[in-house]
Amino acid sequence: MKELKVTPIKNGTVIDHITVGMALQVVRILGIADRGTSSTVSVLMHVPSAAQEWKDIVKVEDRELEPKEVDKISLIAPKATINIIRNFNVEEKHRVALPEVVVGILRCENHNCISNSGEPIESRFRVVRREPLLLRCGFCEREVTDVLANMK
């Protein structure tokens, strides 16, 4: 039987050091599960890592990430690194950075919050604590209890 290996990618993005177990959520954030893609996506789960013991990796060919996608990844995998590959070379490498204020990527859990009422505003959440993550709505001050369920 022919062995399938995860090969280096020519152009695209490697998201490394993803918190173990979160790879499929990263795939979801990138919209691959919903919108599909014409290029190869490789998902590696439970890979040994010197820094974190175990990690997940997602490789996406022919795609570089939008800033909002990086912000979303930072919420569920704060230690992830983004490697931009061009012609098999790592052109850029940086760790995701959780912003002080998370804008436009989460929905407030409070249905009665003004940010859920059709006003011309983007949702805003202040990062109260990074480890473990605690976010508070910039409008109604309600804390977020489930980041994944409220991601837009």
Next chain:
Amino acid sequence: MGAPLSRRRACDLTLKDRSVVSINDLADDEIRLVLDTAERIAELAARDEHPDLLGGWVLATLFFEPSTRTRLSFESAMKRLGGDVIGFQEGASTSATKGETLADTIRMVSGYSDAAVLRHSREGAARMCTQFATIPVINGGDGAGQHPTQTLLDLYTIRRQFGKIEGVTVALVGDLKYGRTVHSLAYALARFGAHITLVAPKTLQMPPEIIRALSERGVTPRVESALEGVVPDVDVLYMTRIQKERFPDPEEYAKVAGLYRLTVPGLKAAKAGAIVMHPLPRVDEIDPAVDATPHAKYFEQAQHGVHVRMALLALVLRGEEVLKELYGGRPA
């Protein structure tokens, strides 16, 4: 509470053009300044002196939800300072019914008035308005959210009665879980060094994260479920209404409704100088017979709301220069 106003320098004062959405928007010194100014206004009012601090200024009262005390006391405050008021008392009479956003309403109102007070059914409404308004916005209550001028007048009532807030023992009684104005008051009391007792049935007790936050600020509250044992120990009984609309299950409401009813015999064990406060409206938490006792301060408390709101409006609209007029020849 800190240095008296007369010793502060004008350049320390920073309330001009500021929006006040949550009590946490104000630093301790700024809260002291509002309370000191309210006290000065009350002092002058007692001598029948009413300084015309806001003649020519216009306040918009945007009440998308009905309110009696907050709206009337803001309107009274503005008019007593010589200012004028425009506004509405319910959202049904506005363009909101035609689909206008609140953001558009507040932008428009910014052109009509110098400051706005907003009451709205949605939490965060006032905070959002500060993004679009070019005038100061004062939160007059947003859903189950913040109500900073209520907290200010509560602090003012306690300070007026006892001359200080530090060391005063305050029991918060009733719905401590859903009533977020009680949460703001608890934080504010902790900031000023009061002792706090929390009296509520287990299902309506103060959320644990707030009790933890109070402890981190050096105030570990006493937690009780029965009122009787608490009455002899406290200086302030702050009663709250258990609101039926907060309970998804009517049976749960029936279990706790009427649990705490303050009566004249129930107050026998109270300290001579103890006071009873209530944000009003009351339903049956306080027997009307209590009104005639010297402990009852809830109507005075509501009255203080006018002086506190006068102070806040004057400081937000004109800043430190009003102090010169309030203190006349005396150093401000």
